[in-house]
Amino acid sequence: MTKKNIKVALAGNPNSGKSTLFNALTGLNQSVGNYPGITVDKKLGNCTLDRSTKAQIIDLPGAYSLYSKSLDEKVTQQILCNKENKDYPDVIVIVADSSNLRKSLLFLSQIIDLKREVILALNMLDVSRNMGIVIDILQLADQLGINVVEINARKRTGIKELKDAILSVSFPKKEILDIKEIFPDIIDRANIIRENNNNYASFLSLCRHYIDNNSASKIKLEVLIKDEQFIPSRSQAKETVRRYKRIDKILHQCIGENKALIKRNFTKKIDDLLLHPIxxxxxxxxxxxxxxxxxxxxxxxxxxxxxxxxxxxxxxxxxxxxxxxxxxxxxxxxxxxxxxxxxxxxxxxxxxxxxxxxxxxxxxxxxxxxxxxxxxxxxxxxxxxxxxxxxxxxxxxxxxxxxxxxxxxxxxxxxxxxxxxxxxxxxxxxxxxxxxxxxETASWGPFNTQGLVMMGFYLLGFIAALTTAFVMKFIVKSRERGFYVMEMPSYKIPDYKTVLYTIIEKVKVFLFDAGKVIIAISIILWFLSSYAPSGKFEQIEQDYATVENSEIIIPSKKLEVSYAGIIGKTIEPVIKPLGFDWRIGISLITSFAAREVFVGTMSTIYSVGGTDNYYIKNKLKSAKNLDTGKPFFTTAVGVSLMLFYAFAMQCMTTIAVVFRETKGWKWPLIQLFYMTGLAYISSFIAYNLLS
Amino acid sequence: MKRLSELQVGEKAFVESIQDEFVEQQLLEMGVTPGQLIELERKSPFSDPIAVVVSNLLISIRLSDADNIIVKTQND
Structure with missing residues (x-):
């Protein structure tokens, strides 16, 4: 028997325990993808509701309302409102933090007024009880006209009841805020344009949160907005205030607050320490x-x-x-x-x-x-x-x-x-x-010199980042004002499963996103270093066949004549002022995919057996300058090389990710030129000062 | 009448209005609506941003944005 499959969306405020519930419902049965064209993570999972029904669960980005202000919220709004969206859910579950119910009800009441099949999952009731907040759940369900389920996502309780509620969901029995009462005439006219009598959907459309794809009605709505001098932002604010008034009325009938007990003392005490000036x-x-x-x-x-x-x-x-x-x-x-x-x-x-x-x-x-x-x-x-x-x-x-x-x-x-x-x-x-x-034994006071130099380079990167940001501040133009209003949630012990799933998810994203690029580049680099103009490799195999240590020397000589070697020699004039020769040039090219490849290439090129740092170190130490015959790796070359790697954008994956995140080639290219330029100039200065 | 940015640490007041449309919607949605009791719980080490409590919720906000929030203290 094939099971019926329904779509369920989890939505709610940030920090409401939505992701924990998602994990409780789906376990490891989840995957992360991308919404087409944008970079918001799309979390999908599956769970079984009963013997004949399965559900595809989608964990929507946290939002405070249906008014989208960021990309994340836009996704949430589109999926919940737009019937033509392919993720449009059959059932919506709003997850609410019981200790902050008021704030959660804004979003929920908007969904109710859209007349969507919705359930309220009251999470963390234990926390609110400890705070002295008593919620009359039956009364709340009655007032809202929907099913309310008590859950504890961390303890995995109430999950069965939630599944039952999803299966038996119905349309909301009430309207929370009659939007037509506030904007009587214009809503009627918008309903006619939209050929739909969902008042709240028409209001959202008037506020330019278009919920249908119909471009003809979009144009008509624009005309209506102009005619009526309807100001979306003012109207939204008005609606929000009115909505909260309704919510406060509802809450007044469902919540008994023991004022003497209400305290954020625990969080406040920790904040006294963690937000202390020193x-x-x-x-x-x-x-x-x-x-x-x-x-x-x-x-x-x-x-x-x-x-x-x-x-x-x-x-x-x-x-x-x-x-x-x-x-x-x-x-x-x-x-x-x-x-x-x-x-x-x-x-x-x-x-x-x-x-x-x-x-x-x-x-x-x-x-x-x-x-x-x-x-x-x-x-x-x-x-x-x-x-x-x-x-x-x-x-x-x-x-x-x-x-x-x-x-x-x-x-x-x-x-x-x-x-x-x-x-x-x-x-x-x-x-x-x-x-x-x-x-290794060198020290400066009680500190190991190697460690100090290492730390110095980390510090250098940090300073370079801050300085660059400071300069960028004056260059990047922005139409919008920077703003910063942020909720600081009460302290709680993290849910270890949520932490675990985050790790798995991030590792997956890294492996697949970075993996694709690196493997592609690796294949190209392999080709460049494994092939040479015809006859060259055969020549070397003949010439060095009888030489001592031929098995180490031949690969090194082959790399020199390969396409990678040819490129290395071509760029030598450019990198010579930094103290680099063609051998480092080859390493710069091969490590363009990923910096750490440098070590492997150096070991091949200086014909070292094995990639153990110890061997490479000694081989490199004995490497000679090909022109003068003196040791090649002087302090000047070493510092110059480290500076180059500190600043240069030697990472294909980063370029690919910046491209994806900024949606274009402009910024990754500027970044590439800027960082390479910075690397070149600082290496040049350091080399010339030290040599 | 005062600006939210002018409150002392520990001082309580009622939200009167938010004069900046940009910040207004964000704050309204978080439940900072006119008539709500607001308390300046603390300032960050450099006095900016500040942390305020509104209906059991701790919100951090920059001084420049707090300048646009008008509050009514108990003395008013």
Missing amino acids: LGYTCFLLVLFLIFQAIFSWSQLPMEWIDSGFSSFSSWVANTMNPGVLNDLVVNGILAGLGGIIIFIPQIAFLFAFIAFLEDTGYMARVSFIMDKILRGVGLNGRSIIPLLSGAACAVPAIMSARTISSSKERLITIFVVPLMSCSARLPVYTLIISMMIP
């Missing part, structure tokens, strides 16, 4: 320290496992497949590229675990609160702190996390400067060069 920043620094510790130390071990696991897998594939071009392509092209991506999974998982945890506890909003003034000075927003810090792990998810910034100017500047933060892919490059130039 202790607040100290706590924030400690949290940062913990995140860095996780990204750099805790993730080392799992990264080593992945590395060794993946290399045994690669060699297994290399030995199992028939030798030949295909084998080489799979092992040195595709698998090598893939290995470069999955190695970052532990770091990304840790970063998003922290972000999800901090977001879920309510701390992230506080960080924005104490950082806003400081970041505003350089053209950023309190919310920019999240992408900026995430940028220290990887610019790709960091740029994606800038979506929470509502001002488009501040969001654009954030996206622009995030890649300047030293991401984890720069780490292998820094590690290699630092370990080559500075002895």
Whole structure:
């Protein structure tokens, strides 16, 4: 028997526990995609309602009302209102935080007045009870004319009752606000134009939140708006105020508040500490320290496992497949590229675990609160702190996390400067060069010099990001005013499953989005470095066949004559002023896909067996300048190289993500030129000063 | 009558009107409607933004936006 399949949408205010309910309903049976043309995440999942009915659940972006002000809210509004939208749900579940019921009812009452099949899921009743708020659920259901279900998304209670309510849903029995009473004449006329007598839908259309795709009626509505001198924003405000008056009346009959008990004391006490002028920043620094510790130390071990696991897998594939071009392509092209991506999974998982945890506890909003003034000075927003810090792990998810910034100017500047933060892919490059130039035992006071230099480069990235933002502040023009009104939710213990699902989701997005680009580039780079104009490779194999260590020297010589080598030599005149030769030129090209490829290419080019840092380090140390015969890696070359990697946009994936997030090639290209220019100039200055 | 930005920490007042259309809709939707009791709970370390409580909800808002919110204190 085929089951009936219905569409259910979860909607509600931010922080209402919507995502937790989504996880409770669907478990791991969920996927994240994109809405066509825009970059809002689309979360879909499946669950079984009863023996004959399945439901496709869609978790809509949080919203305060049907009036969309951001892209996220626009998606929510379109799906809920537009019958022609392919995600138009059969049933809507509004999830509400019981301790803030008033605010949730605004959105809910709009849905009721649209006459949609809707259910109210009252979440976190335990919290509101502790606060002294008593809700008469039966009375509330009666007043609203819809089914109200008590749930606890974290404890997974009330889920069965919610499913039953979804199955037996009916149209709302009442109208909450009679919009025609406020705007009598114009609503009637809009109804005629729309050939529909849904008053509230007509009102939304008049406010230019078009809910049908009919362009002929759109034009007529515009004429009507002009004729009647109807001002959408004023009318919306008027409606909102009137709606709240109705809601307050309803709540008065359903809520008994024990005023003596109402307190936000717990949250207020924690805020006294976390928002304190001195202790607040100290706590924030400690949290940062913990995140860095996780990204750099805790993730080392799992990264080593992945590395060794993946290399045994690669060699297994290399030995199992028939030798030949295909084998080489799979092992040195595709698998090598893939290995470069999955190695970052532990770091990304840790970063998003922290972000999800901090977001879920309510701390992230506080960080924005104490950082806003400081970041505003350089053209950023309190919310920019999240992408900026995430940028220290990887610019790709960091740029994606800038979506929470509502001002488009501040969001654009954030996206622009995030890649300047030293991401984890720069780490292998820094590690290699630092370990080559500075002895491990060197110290400066009680500090290890290697560590200090490393920290210096991280600091440099941060300063470059802030300075760039400051300059951008005066360059980027914006029609809209930057604004910042944000809810600071009460503190709560995060739901571990929600944190877990966030990690899984982000890792998936990273693997697939970044993966596609990196594999494509890896194949191109493999081709460039595996092929040469005809006859060259054969020549080398003949010439060096009898030389000692031929198995190490031949690949190096082959790379030199390959297409990649030819390009490296072509760009040599350009990079010579920075102290680089064609060998580094090849590495710059191959590492354009991802910075960490630099180490692998250097090891091939300087004919080192194995990619162990220890061997590479010693080989590079003994490398000679091809013109003078003196050691090639002087301090000047080392610093110049590190500066180049600190600033240059050596990351295809970042370019791809910026393209996607800014919807065009303008900004990624400006970014590419700016960062490469900055890298070139600073390397040039450093090299000439030091040599 | 005062501006929200002029309240002292711990001071309570009633929302009178919001003079900036841009901020108005956002605040109205969060439940900051005329007649509501609003309390300035604290200021951030650099005195901007500020955190206010309205019907059990803690909201952070920049001083420049708080300038556009007119409130009536108990003395008025």
